[in-house]
Every structure is written in structure tokens, then in C-alpha cells.
Amino acid sequence: MTHDEIFAKVRATLVDALNVDDNEVTPTARLKGDLNAESIDFLDIVFRLERQFGFSIPREDLFPESIFQGDPKFVAGGKITEPGLVELQTRMPYADLTEFRKDPRLDKMEDLFTVDLIVNYLQSRVNAK
Amino acid sequence: MTLKDQVAIVTGGSRGIGRAVVLALAREGARVAFVYKGSTEAAQALEAEAAAAGLVAKAHQADVADPAAGDRVVAAVLADWGRVDILVNNAGVIRDKLFVQLEADDWNTVIGTNLNGVFAFCKAVSKQMVFKQRSGRIINVSSIAADHVNKGQSNYAASKGAVNSLTRVLAAELGSRNVLVNAVAPGFIETDMSAAVRNMAGEDGLKKLIPVKRLGKPEDIASVVVFLAGPAAAYITGQVITVDGGLSLGAIS
Structure with missing residues (x-):
């Protein structure tokens, strides 16, 4: 296809x-x-x-938004941490995170x-x- | 007839408030599937009474506390009539005891029917209403006992308080799909279930506490359920409507 x-x-x-x-x-x-x-x-x-x-x-494959719920390793101060971004890219290898990485706010994640x-x-x- | 061609499910439908709800919905044109646990004679009598009046009411035997009951009944109703427009979670039990005497079994029985039963039936209709029909009404029969406490009803009050919270969350989640979720909180209604409390407190004593000076009738609740199920209530969701003749106002004299 x-x-x-x-x-x-x-x-x-x-x-x-x-x-x-x-x-x-x-x-x-x-x-x-x-x-x-x-x-x-x-x-x-x-x-x-x-x-x-x-x-x-x-x-959770397609919309893995709940992976960051309350995990301080992945989210700090409302932003996704570097380990969080790595985790996100692992979960979503098909996603282009280039833009998101510039300002990785959790509340912006839905824009992905x-x-x-x-x-x-x-x-x-x-x-x- | 405001509910013509609609399909309703009413749990605890063979007696008391549920029975009045079944008849009231059917009189508005709905085809009503009602669930009863053990009152086979009452269920058959209700089917016959409805049929004699040219109404459609079909009995389904199930214990709503059985986790499989919701899916089973809803599947049967869909097989019969192809849709579910209205769910009335009415089945309820009491096991009144002072807390120090309350056993786990008393707790689990009340939570199992009054709360888990509501969960199972809401869950069973949710996909049909949300994804297939994009419309529906869920009406949970709660109680003023959730917020206005009676000693000996810790289990009952907890179950009804939880139903009120569930009602509000479901309303928020399902509103965008035109599935409206409300609860009705009756006060003292003349039913078998409230007989013990009425006897203990004395009817005259109770009436003094009720501003309209009478106990409620099952039809007083049924008329509000019909309203919430119908087109006139299209903009109401997430509400717990108190129907108690003013009892919960707490007027002392």
C-alpha cells in the first residue's frame, strides 16, 4: 500500500x-x-x-500520551526531559521530533x-x- | 409520545421505582427491556400488564452484580431491537447495619449491586452509544442518602456517592458524543426497600420532616426519569436531580 x-x-x-x-x-x-x-x-x-x-x-502505540504520567525521570517543570525524549522517540520511531525538541513542553505534546x-x-x- | 421507537434498559425493573420507570418509559413509546434478579412472578406480571396495555416490556433475568450480566443483557437487547437509547441503572440493595457490626459481605453486596452493577451496565452500553449511535441517555438512580446521612448506611451511602461521582465523570467524557448522563436522587419513596426504614422511623415522624407532607411514590421518580430520557432534557448532563419533596432541605419546623 x-x-x-x-x-x-x-x-x-x-x-x-x-x-x-x-x-x-x-x-x-x-x-x-x-x-x-x-x-x-x-x-x-x-x-x-x-x-x-x-x-x-x-x-498506546499510536498515541502514547500517557507514558509520562507522573514519572519525574521523564517530566520536569512541565517539560519532557532528555531521557523522556529518547523514550518518546523509541515509542514513536515514525514521529519527527525535530521541532518538538526545541520546546518540549508536555502540554505541547498533543501537537505531535x-x-x-x-x-x-x-x-x-x-x-x- | 416523546420516546417513540426508542429502546430502553431498566435494571431492577420488576418492582418499586424500577417498575414505575418501565411503565412510564413504555407509555412514552419506548420498547423497554427490564432486568430482574429473583422476582420472577413480579416480572411476568409486569410483562403481562404492559402487553395488555399495548406496551412493549420484556423481562431479562440477571443479577447486575454478576460482572458478565451487563454485556449479556445488552447483547440480547441489541439482538432483539438493534439499539439502546436509554439506560436506567435502578437496581439497588440495602444491608443497613451500624458500621461496627458491618461485615465485609454486607459491604461487598451493596457495592457489588449499587456501584459495580452500574459500572458494568454503563460499560456495556458505552461503545454502542458513543461510537455506533453517537447518542444516548444514561440515568442512574442514586439516593439523597449519598449526601444526607442515615446511621447504619455507610455501605449504601458510599455506593450512591460513588454513583454520583461516576455520573459526573461519564457526563464529561461522553458529552461530545451526545451521550448525556444524569442521576436522580430520591428521598423516601413508598417501596418494599424503604419499608424497614419507614417502619423504624414511623411514617408520621417522616412526614413531619418532608415539606410537602407526604412520602414519594415510585411514579414521582419515574416522571423525572422520563424527562431526563426525553428531548426536553437535551441540554442537561452530569447532574444529580434530587426528588424528595424537600426532605433534604433539612427544615426543622
Whole structure:
């Protein structure tokens, strides 16, 4: 499956799950910031993608936002520490953290969850098959 | 009829408040699946009464404290009617004892039905309401005893207080999917369950404490449940509605 084919499926999924228009679902659109996804929507998106792609997607694989809950090794003063960033990159090898590393605030982490991130994740899963 | 073609599940539906809720929802046009634990005769009588009136009420035997009961009943209802619009968690038990006499079994029985049962049924309908229908109403029958204490009800009050908290959190989580979650907190209602308390306190003594000077009837609760289930309550979520004739106001005279 090509990157474009995966993108088309992801876009269709997000249009259904989030009640947004086709043209809003751009590669750089952020799920929360741009497409107004709520926490419950993240679950819905995962369920729908599982049905679309026919393999199981552990939610913590795609949206590993809870890994930093209360661990002082990974978060200090509202920012993700260097070990935390290493952990994040390990969990999300398909994510480009270059921009995020410049100001790794925990409350900015949700900006990482873009349409492209989902596509890249699915691409890595499809390629691994 | 405000609930035409809707599907409702009512736990603890064969007697008391639950029975009145089943009939009230059915009269508004809903098809009602009600859950009963042991009162087979009462359940059959209710089915017959509904059918005679041209209403749809179907009995499902289950103990809501059984962790598998929620999924099983909801699956049966979906097989019958294909959707669940309204869940009324009404099943409740009491095991009143002063705390020093309270055994773990008394605690676990009350928490098992009144709290874990609510959890299991909410969980069982949640995916259907949130992801498939994107709509639904959950109404939990709580009690004023959560906030206005009676001695001997530590287990009961704890279970109902927890239900109130669960109601608020679920409302916050599910609101964006148009699933509205509220609770009704009855005061003293004329049911079998409250008979012991009513006998102990004396009805006349109780009535003095209630500004409207009468005990509640199951229908007084059922009408509020119907309201919360219907279109008129489309903008209410996360609330615990007290229905007690003013008892909890605590007016001394």
C-alpha cells in the first residue's frame, strides 16, 4: 500500500470519526488543535483504523500520551526531559521530533498527533508485514 | 409520545421505582427491556400488564452484580431491537447495619449491586452509544442518602456517592458524543426497600420532616426519569436531580 493510499483511508476515517470536511484533513493538521478531536475521539479513531486496516492497533502505540504520567525521570517543570525524549522517540520511531525538541513542553505534546503521524505509523505497520 | 421507537434498559425493573420507570418509559413509546434478579412472578406480571396495555416490556433475568450480566443483557437487547437509547441503572440493595457490626459481605453486596452493577451496565452500553449511535441517555438512580446521612448506611451511602461521582465523570467524557448522563436522587419513596426504614422511623415522624407532607411514590421518580430520557432534557448532563419533596432541605419546623 502506498503512502497516498494510506492517507486516503486515514482521511476517510477522520472525516467519519470527527465530522470534519475532506479538505480539513491535511497532512499537517493536528487532531486536537485543528480537527477538534476529544479524548474519546482518539479511541474511536483507533477502532475505526483497526477495522479499515485489519490489524490491531494498541492505543498506546499510536498515541502514547500517557507514558509520562507522573514519572519525574521523564517530566520536569512541565517539560519532557532528555531521557523522556529518547523514550518518546523509541515509542514513536515514525514521529519527527525535530521541532518538538526545541520546546518540549508536555502540554505541547498533543501537537505531535497529526494526520501525517497516523499515516507514518500505519505505513510502518504495513511495511513490517 | 416523546420516546417513540426508542429502546430502553431498566435494571431492577420488576418492582418499586424500577417498575414505575418501565411503565412510564413504555407509555412514552419506548420498547423497554427490564432486568430482574429473583422476582420472577413480579416480572411476568409486569410483562403481562404492559402487553395488555399495548406496551412493549420484556423481562431479562440477571443479577447486575454478576460482572458478565451487563454485556449479556445488552447483547440480547441489541439482538432483539438493534439499539439502546436509554439506560436506567435502578437496581439497588440495602444491608443497613451500624458500621461496627458491618461485615465485609454486607459491604461487598451493596457495592457489588449499587456501584459495580452500574459500572458494568454503563460499560456495556458505552461503545454502542458513543461510537455506533453517537447518542444516548444514561440515568442512574442514586439516593439523597449519598449526601444526607442515615446511621447504619455507610455501605449504601458510599455506593450512591460513588454513583454520583461516576455520573459526573461519564457526563464529561461522553458529552461530545451526545451521550448525556444524569442521576436522580430520591428521598423516601413508598417501596418494599424503604419499608424497614419507614417502619423504624414511623411514617408520621417522616412526614413531619418532608415539606410537602407526604412520602414519594415510585411514579414521582419515574416522571423525572422520563424527562431526563426525553428531548426536553437535551441540554442537561452530569447532574444529580434530587426528588424528595424537600426532605433534604433539612427544615426543622
